[in-house]
Amino acid sequence: MPRVAIETSSRFPMQIPAAEKARLMRAAALERTSLKDFVLRNALQAAEAVIEKAERLSLDEEQTRFVLNLLDNPPKPNAKLQAAARSLAARK
Template sequence: MNATQEKERITARVSSAIAELLNEAADLVGTTMNNFVVQAALKEAQRVIDREKAIYVSRNDAAMLLDLLDNPPAPNVALTRAFERFMKEKYGKESSSAGQNAQYERV
């Protein structure tokens, strides 16, 4: 471990009843109240991050998404026009695949 590692300080004001409860829990697991609070906060922070970053879908929805990835629908008129407009604005040229294979053109 790096001895010059910077450390931050976190302070919290709690009632004496909460402080007693945290001290008792820390004593029961054989650690300091500070370490107990930090570990509990880390565990909760990781749980929140995991929950917020995950996307949960049903089996049916997952099957539908995989099917769409394997068999994408053909581009509709609006998508084809948008692609043509993008190619013209970004590269100053018309797409060589006017509509039918626009989704497969490599840019």
Template sequence: MHAIEERGRITARVSQPVAEKLQEAADLTGATVNQFLVQAALEKAEKIIDRERAIRLTLEDAAMLINLLENPSKPNSALLGAFERFKDKVENGAFRSNSGSGT
């Protein structure tokens, strides 16, 4: 038995010239207007999502980032102090987990 896939519905009202242009494009691709619209909208959605999720750097930005990774600056006093506080907590058992201890 095949699982039934839930489907959503999207509707749009357009002017007659727009409807005719969409129909012509759909006919040229051998699709129904609905198939054409869904495919076109999906392609556009994927481009927008990809564009918004990507981090784009100029060549100068990329060079600066690589330089910072390859040549990190020395830790300042605030970072050194935070590390010492963290180390003290670890040594005093503040980060021990009770999971799996049986209690």
């Protein structure tokens, strides 16, 4: 999982080309909001979408049935799993 950047300041300096800033300003004006509010609102929506996609697992029907079957009927532990369990128990 990626590390989260921790900053002590709430400032977010950013330089963008004039044409892109003008386009953002036009969009903000069309929504009757400030440039800051427009950019922040849309950036947060995009951030939520990225986080949701990264953290949520989607399975189709076949995959769901496979996982549920494994939960109901787990396979017998193999030698590696048994060795790992013994190793973990020995550490405690």
